[in-house]
Amino acid sequence: MRHTVSLGRMVRSVCLFALALVYAAALGAGVLAPHPPTIQFREQIAAPPSAGFPLGTDELGRDRLSRLLHGCRVSLALAPAAAAFAVALGALLGGVAALSRGWIRAALSASSDLTLALPWFFLLVSLRAVLPMDLDPAASLAITFFLLGALGWAGPSKVIQAGVVQALQSDHVLAARARGAGFGRILMSHVAPALLPVASGQFVSMVPVFLIAEANLGLLGLGVSESTASLGNLLKELEPAAAFGPAFVLNSWWLLGAPLLLLIVTACLFCLSTKEVNS
């Protein structure tokens, strides 16, 4: 048991360190990127890796490494923000549902069921279409993530509602009540600490979900505009793989190696951290 715990902690430490490295690279994109991410080198279209372009160039002649670094900055900053927003909203509404009775609980429960059943993709597409046209690409991206967060509250809400109910029925809360502790004190001293690991777990597990959601939108051309670098837009380059098959993969490994690998590794890092938090 002790070995399992220490191994888990070690895995978590490694994951956190690796995540920190990824974030450091993303935050330092302005310094580390060899070229501006949107500049097209039109005589270097789809060039293989070279000294000037370590990950080659894309089909418009833009440096892939620079776009990857800038794309990470955008996606890795906004996905956790969206996850935090979803968990905070879920905690608030889940907490209210757990503590209330009658129609309030029923209404909140119905709302969360409805939100879970919503075809969020179509909703996002429709909402994107009504945004002002002169919106800055960064603002557009931030709104996309905000909407992802706003639509993602229902899952955490259910989990936190169950956590609050369980905590309120626990022996130590009963003991506190017997000692005459007030409702506020019970919430702050006994319920909230019990919910912290649950909320953290929800947060960490939602980050990769939002990263992949943005990538899905990008793959369908509905995320951010084509010229703005984000993980979703970078993954668009993999579209031909479906039609071109293994030859495309073998000939274009540097395409696959960067954004897809980064997305998978980052998602795994967040998931492994989650395991440790949950345990």
Add this chain to the structure above:
Amino acid sequence: MKWLVLLAAALPAMAAPPIAGGGTLNMAIQGEPRSLDPHVAAEEPSELVAFLTHGVLIRVNRATQQPEAELAESWKASADGRTLTLTLRKGVRFSNGALLGAADVCYSLNRILDPALDAPNGDSLRGAAGKVGCVASGATVTLRFEKPLAAAERWMDGIAILASGSGAPEKAVLGPFTVESWQPGSHLILRKNPHYWRRDEAGRQLPYLDSIRLEIQRNRDIEVMRFERGELDLITNLAPDIFERLKAVKGGRALEVGASLDAEQLWFNQAPGAPIPEFKRAWFRSRQFRAAISQSIRRDDMVRIVYKGHATPAAGLVSPANLAWVNSAVKNVPPDPKAALALLRTDGFQLAGQVLRDRSGNAVEFTIITNAGNKSRERMASLIQQDLSAIGIKLRVVSLDFPSLIERITRSLDYEACLLGLIGADLDPNGQMNVWLSSAANHQWNPNQKSPATPWEAEIDQLMIQQASASSMAARKRAWDRVQAIVAEQAPFIYLIHPNTLVAVSSTVGGVRPVVMRPHLLWNAERLFINSRQAVTQSK
């Protein structure tokens, strides 16, 4: 033309007629036909089925682009353009065995002109010719038009002749094939029409094929994979990267036909009621501004980078593939940012540092919308973004799902500029009346005008009406040439490129003669055949 000649030289085996007919041709269509009624066909799958199954009095030959006698063995248009007299071919039978009569022609004409049917070709004909009278007398049909109708014979290409007493339009047809079955969401099977009237030069009954199977396949990647596996025989409208790949395959028959009739274009919203700032509307209404934008765009880069060389830079509104109507005096605009800036200065714009400002000091920046998921357009927009940054203009690109985009450009008019493509289905300028008349709904930059907003739009209105009623081809050409020159000068639409027509043909199919007009590969479907020796080899 050059491409057609090259293709003709490259495909001698394909042109050889079969010793024995038969076989099934397999092809994919990208959507479900909305209707089997040829008179209401308005989208590509329905139009293709209508083309393959129905007959018309006069057909525009897709290779020569000239009208040819089909169900009518001859025709004569009056000098004033108000009468068209057609003599029907004798002994032509519908697929149910009934003889074609002049009464069927009048029935079909009256049906397509009925406003209640809402038939696109009928509505256009009614708009151009006013009331149309049809008189049947023996084997002769006389059509009388309320207004003079230029090139009346070309209108006949869009009017399928139906049997007057057959009920459903698909029950009795005059085309080479009949609809045998339709499995919604899966496929249609077209069976050889045993009563088809046409014979080949050796006197053999056409079509050679027994049937055509049209698979409904929206996913183009799957379509290509199935072509490579030999499950499909033909593909049209290939994307440049797929074309390059198929061309590299040994024994592959990926063919480039040349510039298509389609165009990619951008335009600015000049509508007075559009919810955009007044100073931006003033930019968009400035000829110098539009011309400078056009001059800043590197069309050759679009061709090279986005289309991998498989496109033709656009000079004007008519593709060079439209041999009869293109104004060859309209030349391509060479990219020249310095000249563009000089042009902008004449209208009060100034480059301050890296930012272009108008005479009131507003920084010039605008948003262009295009449809999401169209990789070529998104890439073109990115190239334009960099081209315009060279003259200090900041361009934002927004990709919208198609219904939202259509809503903005047709109803709410809440957009600044749009990048979209135009399908060139009709060679004749009459087919573009609904774009160029200032009162038209498809006059995209400023639709539905009560009276022309500018003198040049008034002149275009006049020229379009003039060409539509002129009886001589030379007079029509002069008017249409002038329209092309005005459009090139005023740049209400900034034409970017004409994508080349790219197709692929299985080596088992013979008789194929790809053309730029639709349907690119099936326009001579009655003369296509399956090369039995190769088909047997492949099946082994």
